[in-house]
Amino acid sequence: MTTESSDDIVDRVLSRAAEKTDRARVSVFSSGKAQALDDSSGSDHDRSFDGEQQDLADRISLRRVQGLSTELEDVTEVEYRQVRLENVVLIGVYPKGQVEDGENSMRELAALCETAGAQVLDGVMQMRPMPDPATYLGRGKTQELRDLVAALGADTVVADTELSPSQRRALEDEVKVKVIDRTAVILDIFSQHAKSREGKAQVELAQMQYMLPRLRGWGESMSRQAGGQVGSGGAGMGSRGPGETKIELDRRRINTRMAKLRKQIEAMKPARDTKRANRKRNSIPSVAITGYTNAGKSSLLNRITRAGVLVENALFATLDATVRQAQTEDGRNYTLVDTVGFVRNLPHQLVEAFRSTIEEVADADLIVHVVDASHPDPASQIRTVRDVIGEAEASDIPEQIVFNKCDLIDDNTRLLLRGLEPSAIFASARTGEGIDEVLQVIAERIPTPDVPLNLLVPYERGDVVSSLHAKAVVDSTDYEEGGTRMHVRVKHADLPQFEEFVSA
Template sequence: MTSAAHHSPHPAKADALMDDAHADLGVDAEADGRRLDRAALRRVAGLSTERADVTEVEYRQVRLERVVLVGVWTSGTADEAERSLAELAALAETAGAVVLDGVIQRRDRPDPATYIGSGKARELRDIVQEVGADTVICDGELSPAQLVRLEEVVDAKVVDRTALILDIFAQHATSREGKAQVALAQMQYMLPRLRGWGQSLSRQMGGGAGGGGMATRGPGETKIETDRRRIHERMARLRREIAEMKSGRELKRRDRRRNSVPSVAIAGYTNAGKSSLLNRLTGASVLVQNALFATLDPTVRRATTPSGRSYTITDTVGFVRHLPHHLVEAFRSTLEEVAEADLLLHVVDGAHPAPLEQLASVRAVIRDVDAAGVPELVVINKADAATPAALAALAEAEPHHVVVSARTGQGIDTLRQLLEAALPHREVQVDVLIPYVAGSLVARVHADGDVLAEEHTADGTLLRARVAPDLAAELSAYART
C-alpha cells in the first residue's frame, strides 16, 4: 500500500493556529511539500484546530490519523520501554490519531542520522506501507537533521514526541494565558527546526545563482532570516503578555495572603484524577475526562475544612515523563501556583502499573519550578480500581499518604482531616468582644482564623481565636482588658 507521502500536494489556505501567532509567517514558494511539512500535525475531521508549519501557509492536507509508533530503548527494562510506547499511543490518540502499529529498537543511544539507524529505518518504511500509515511518531525529541533524514527513508511524515505534546496542549488551552504559553513553547521548538529546514532548502534550491528563475532562485537564507526575525518578535510579544498576566495573578495571591487564606495546590501525572479530586473537595464542576491533559488552565476554587476554615485549592496542568522543557518554561508562571502553595496534594494513580515512575517524573518538574520545599501529601487515587498489593507497595514507598477514590468518595473524609492538620496555623491568640454592628469581623475570624470559643452576649460576640497578625491588629480595638 502506498503511503500518504506519495500523494500529490494539495495546497490549501491554513487557518492561524491561534490568534495572530503564525498569521504573518507565510511563504511564497512551492517547494518540496514533504520537506517543508516537518512536524506539521493534522487533525481528524471535527477537531477544533489545525497545525501548520510556521514557515508555510499553503501546505498539503495530510491528517495525522493513521500512525506507526517507534521507540528507542536505551536503558531500563523492556517493560519500561513498552510502557513508554503505550503512553505515546495514548498521547497520539488524544491528538486524534489511530495507532496502527508500534516498534521498539534496542540501542545504546539513538542514531544521530535517522534516530533508529538506516537499516531499521528501511524496515520501518516497509511497516508503514504495509499498514497504510501516513505518519510516524517517534518516542523522543529528534533533531532537525534526524527528522529530515528519517522522513526521506520511510517516505512518510515524521513527528516527534515533543511536537505531539505541543499539539495536544494547543488543542486544550482555552484561556488567553494558556494559549499564549502554548504558542510561545511551539515557537521555541520550531525555531531551530526552521533553521535546519532553511539550510536544507537552500542547498536544494541552488542558493540563487544563475538565471534559472523561481525553480533555482532559492528563497533560502533571506526568507528564513525574515521568518526567524518575525518569530523572535512574536515570542517577545508573547513573553510580555504572559508577564502582564502573571502580575495579575500575583496580585490575587497577595490578596489571599493578606486575608490569611491558606492555599493548596493539586499536582500529579496526567490522568491521575486531579480534577475529579478537586470536584470532590469543593463541589465544583471542573471538566473531568479520561484523557491526557484534559486540564491545562489552572482552576482556583475556595473550599472549607471540616472545622470551617477557608482555603483555596488549585488544579494544575498534568505532568508527563519527558515533558518538553519548552513547555515547562512556558508554563512556569502558571506552575508558580504550586511553588506559592502552603500544601501540595500530589495525586498518583494507584491503579497504574508504574506509579513510582510517575511520582518521580512529577517531582522532577516540581524541582524545576522551585517548589520542592512545599509540604507534600501523597494522595493515592483510584483505590477502587487498584489491587491491595499495589496499594501496599505505594504505602510502603510513601509513608506520608492517604488512599482515596475520587470516583466513589472513599477516603475523602480522611483526606480533609489530614489537609486541615497540614495547613499553617495562626500565630496570634485574641480575646475580643465584637459589637454586633461589626459583625463582618466575626465572619472574617470564622473564615480566616481558628475559633476556639464563642459566646453571644448583650454587648456583642465574645470570641477567643487564633488569627494572623494583620487580622489581630484590626481586632485589637475590641480586645478584652
C-alpha cells in the same frame, strides 16, 4: 487494507519479534483505545460531583461542515477529527535493562497520539545504548521501519524522544512519510485543549520555540534572492529583493512573534500576582492539587468542591489552572488549585511557558500529589512530578501523596504502594473512598491560627466579627451588654488588627 483485530496484530508482531535478534524488541499497540487510556469510567460513578461538564460536551460534539452536501437538505454531520485520522507507527530506542520502562513509555506515547486524534497501528522498540546520531534507529533498522510503514499504510512515524532536526530530516528522507517526535505530539494536544487567553499564548510560544530550529527549506521556492542580468541567468530589473531567503524571513517573523507573546504573557503576570496577594492578605491558605497527567486531579477537585471542572479520560484534559474555595469542618477557608498535569520527558519549552501554573504550586501551603494507583509504574510518575516541583523551587512545601483510582487495584497492589509511600492516602474520586481522610489531612496540615484571644467587639463593628470568622478560628461566641464576646485563635500576623478589642 483489511482491518485486523487486536489479537491478530499481537500474534503477528510477536511472531515477527521471535525471529529478530536481541537488539530489537517489538511492542504492539492495538488500533483501539490505548492501554494507558483504558476505559475505567464505570457506571457506578456519581457524575453529579463533576458538574454539567459543558466543556467536555463541546469538545466531543459533532460539528456540521457547511457546503458538503449535494442533496436538497444537508444532513451531513461529521466531527472534524474523524474525517481523516492519521495512522501512525511508534518507534523508540532504549538501552538493555530498561525494557519495561521503555514499554511503559511507549504505551504512554500511544495514549498521547490517540488523545491528539491519531490511530496507532503498530510500535517498535530497539535496544541499543544510545540512539543513532544520524537516523535515530540506525541505517538497517530505518530500512525495516520503511518496509513496516509501507506494509501498514501508515502516514506518520512518531518517535518516543525528542528528535534533533537532522535526525528528523534523515528519517523523513528514508521512510518517505512525515516524522514527528513526542514533543510535537504534546504540543499538538496542548494547542487543541488550551482555552484561556493566557493558555493559548503560552502554547503558541512553546510551539514557536520548538519550531524555530526545525524550519526546513524546499528548493528554489524558498528563496527570495534575485539579481544579476537576464542574460546571465538573473531575473533582471525589478526583481532584486532585500537578499533575504524565505527561511530567513520565516525565522525573523517567528522571533518577532515570540517577542510579542512574551510581552503579552508578562503583562498577564500582575493580574495573577494580585489575586495571590489578595489571598495572602486575607490569610487564606492555598492547597495545590498536582500530579501526573490523567491521575484524576480534576475529578478529586470536583468531588471535594463540585467545581464542574472538565473531566475526561484523556491526557492533558486540563491546561488552565482552576481555583476553588473550600472550608474545613471547623470553618477555616482555604483554596484548592487544580493544575496542569506533568508527564515524563516534558518539553522544556512547556515547563518555561507554563510558568504561571508552576507558580501556583510554588506559592501553595500544601501540595496534594495525586498518583494513579492503577498505573503499572507509579514510582516513575512520582519521580517525574517531584522533579518538576523541584524545578519550581517548591521542594520545601509540605506534600501529601494521594493514590487515586484505588477502586481499580487489588490488595496486593495496595501493599506494594504502601511500601512505596507509607504515609499515602488511598482514595477514589469515583466512589468517594478516602475523600474524608484527604479533607482531614488538609485541615491538619494547612496553617492554623494558634494565638488565643478573648475579644469584646462592639455591636456596631460587625465588620470585625465578619473578619474574625473569615481569618480566625472562633471557639465561642456570646452576646453581652457591651458587645459580642468572642474567644478566638488568630495568626501572629493578624494580631495588630484585633488588639484594640482584647478584653481581660
